[in-house]
Amino acid sequence: xxxxxLAAPGFLLVSLALSACATGPESAPQLPSTTSAPGTWHMxxxxxxGYDLRYLEAEDYTPPRTSEQFVAEARAxxxxxxxxxxxxxxxxxxxxxxxxxxxxxxxxxPVANAMDSWCQAHPCQFGVLLGDNIxxxxxxxxxxxxxxxxxxxxxxxxxxxxxxRFAGEFRFYTTLGNHDxxxxxxxxxxxxxxxxxxKPFYMDGLIYRVxxxxxxxxxxxxxxxxxxxxxxxxxxxxxxxDDGSEMPSVKMESPEPWEKPMTAQEADQxxxxxxxxxxxxxxxxxxxxxxxxxxxxxGKYRQSEALRAAILPVLCEHADxxxxxxxxxxxxxxxxxxxALPGSAVRPLPAIVSGAGGKQRPLNTNFxxxxxxxxxxxxxxxxxxxxxxxxxxxxxxxxxxxxxITTPNDGGGKAVASGTYSFARRTR
Numbered sequence: 001x002x003x004x005x006l007a008a009p010g011f012l013l014v015s016l017a018l019s020a021c022a023t024g025p026e027s028a029p030q031l032p033s034t035t036s037a038p039g040t041w042h043m044x045x046x047x048x049x050g051y052d053l054r055y056l057e058a059e060d061y062t063p064p065r066t067s068e069q070f071v072a073e074a075r076a077x078x079x080x081x082x083x084x085x086x087x088x089x090x091x092x093x094x095x096x097x098x099x100x101x102x103x104x105x106x107x108x109x110p111v112a113n114a115m116d117s118w119c120q121a122h123p124c125q126f127g128v129l130l131g132d133n134i135x136x137x138x139x140x141x142x143x144x145x146x147x148x149x150x151x152x153x154x155x156x157x158x159x160x161x162x163x164x165r166f167a168g169e170f171r172f173y174t175t176l177g178n179h180d181x182x183x184x185x186x187x188x189x190x191x192x193x194x195x196x197x198x199k200p201f202y203m204d205g206l207i208y209r210v211x212x213x214x215x216x217x218x219x220x221x222x223x224x225x226x227x228x229x230x231x232x233x234x235x236x237x238x239x240x241x242d243d244g245s246e247m248p249s250v251k252m253e254s255p256e257p258w259e260k261p262m263t264a265q266e267a268d269q270x271x272x273x274x275x276x277x278x279x280x281x282x283x284x285x286x287x288x289x290x291x292x293x294x295x296x297x298x299g300k301y302r303q304s305e306a307l308r309a310a311i312l313p314v315l316c317e318h319a320d321x322x323x324x325x326x327x328x329x330x331x332x333x334x335x336x337x338x339x340a341l342p343g344s345a346v347r348p349l350p351a352i353v354s355g356a357g358g359k360q361r362p363l364n365t366n367f368x369x370x371x372x373x374x375x376x377x378x379x380x381x382x383x384x385x386x387x388x389x390x391x392x393x394x395x396x397x398x399x400x401x402x403x404x405i406t407t408p409n410d411g412g413g414k415a416v417a418s419g420t421y422s423f424a425r426r427t428r
Contacts, residue, residue: 039397041215041284042123044115044163046390047130047325048177049357050155051106053096055146057136064101067093081299082240083364089386091360092409105411107388108358112159113413115390118405122392125167126212128221129160129201130325130354131177131290138180139187139194148187152194156201164200169213171202177290177326178227185258207265209276219395220282222273222319226289226307228266231255235306240298244366246374253302270311277318284395285320285427287311292324293351294333296383298367300326312340316349320426321393321400325355329363330384330391330404332421336377348379350423352402354391362386382419389418398425 036042065073074090094105118124134155139148164170174195181188195203204210206225211217230253239249261267277285291300291307293315303326315322316337331353337346355361363385372380382404389406403420407413 036123036125037396039218041212041219041395042125043212043393043395044119044124044127044390045130045323045352045354045393046111046115046127046160046357047290047353047355048132048328048359049108049111049129049159050132050134050179051358052108052135052154053094053103053106054154055135055151056096056103060103061096061099061101064099065103067102070102078362081364082242082244082366083298083362084366087362087365089362091386092411104359105409106358107356107360107407108155108159110407110411110413111357111388111390114388114405114407114415116162117413118392118415119163119166123394124163124170124392125214126170127163127172128288128323129172129174130288130323131175131226132179132325132355132358133174133177134191135179135358137182138176139190140183141187141190143183143187148190148194152191152198156195156198161200167214170200171212172200173202173210173212173221173223173288175223175288175290176206176225176227181227181256181259185262207269207272209280211282218282219284219286220280222276222285222287224269224273224287224289224311225266226291226324227255227259228261229269229289229310230291230303230306231259232261232267233306233310235302238299238302240364240367243370244298244364244368245370246301249302270314273311274314274318277314283397284400284425285318286323287315287319287321288323290324291326292331292353292355293322293335294331294371294378295327295329295353296331296363296368296371296380297327297329297361297385298364301367301371308340312337312349316340316344316346318427319349321350321352321423323352323354325353325357327353327355328359328361329353330356330382330387330389330406330418332381332402332404332419334379334381334423336379338377339375347424347426349426350400350402352391354389354404356384356387356389356406358388360386360388381421384418399423400425
């Protein structure tokens with residue numbers, strides 16, 4: 001493993017050199033033109049984008065913080081989370097104008113502008129939004145004194161409504177995240193309704209399958225709601241030792257009542273997913289959900305364990321890719337599936353995290369090392385923390401290529417390719 005701090009402040013890149021098909025910033029290949037090859041499809045994957053300073057929680061700016069106080073609080077949180085002190089960075093700051101407080105800057109518009117710029121230079125035929133589309137509490141039906149119509153415009157139409165011009169049937173196929181569920185089930189479904197009737201966005205309920213029209217049936221996307229899935233399972237909260245290793249916890253995760261499964265489909269998403277994937281005739285079968293199978297920040301690993309127990313065998317047997325957000329990082333893993341399917345000879349499952357669309361989160365390099373030791377079948381290909389960004393995928397007949405795109409902390413929206421990786425198609 002190599003760990004290097006790059007020139008940009010607040011940026012940590014961790015990668016493993018695994019094969020010739022993985023390239024970092026220094027050796028990125030020539031990027032494709034905007035003309036798509038026959039049988040090749042292109043998409044963007046953006047997660048956790050909906051952090052807008054107009055909708056902060058009062059605790060984020062009350063009492064007002066100076067820059068020095070903001071940094072001191074960030075450092076205290078860093079140490080509390082058992083991250084190596086020498087790697088500390090506070091991240092970009094902004095002024096919350098109503099209060100005058102220093103707060104964490106938003107990457108909502110910088111990432112949207114960077115991806116817009118990227119899609120002007122590279123084919124983009126459809127996209128996915130990976131949840132936590134609206135911070136801090138999703139739609140509220142006015143419970144916070146603010147209008148959801150404004151909230152939808154600020155978090156969807158303003159940053160991403162323009163992407164419809166990149167293809168005649170461009171859509172953002174969307175899932176909800178945990179923050180989207182915070183207020184109530186009725187409020188969560190208000191967001192679903194808005195996305196279902198507002199182009200270029202798309203939802204067909206919480207759990208659905210869809211083939212982007214541009215792909216003529218060659219690509220199918222399977223959307224699960226991991227918040228309700230996890231709310232129906234029992235598991236403990238996270239606890240880390242000082243060295244980043246996992247510790248037993250005495251506190252159980254406790255979802256809100258409205259987050260728990262309310263339908264047979266919500267209660268058996270693994271069964272629905274297995275049946276849907278088996279019946280698909282698409283060349284590329286892509287599953288999206290909010291929570292990741294694997295991640296490197298160390299603060300949500302019990303959720304990932306519970307998710308793997310629920311759906312990893314299905315994914316390993318029937319899917320080509322799993323895309324998620326939740327962690328505000330950019331990551332690529334390859335799971336060899338030997339734990340999920342003992343004795344199998346399937347190709348490794350790519351598990352992608354693209355959750356840096358609005359917020360930044362640090363890595364926990366101590367936890368990362370422990371995770372790789374505990375899971376010898378897991379390969380860590382690309383990990384970036386304390387960065388804004390998203391991902392672009394090219395789906396050729398037999399190979400998927402993912403390029404991670406970051407944008408600088410200055411908020412200018414420049415698109416920077418930070419790593420490109422290729423994976424063979426798994427399903428037949």
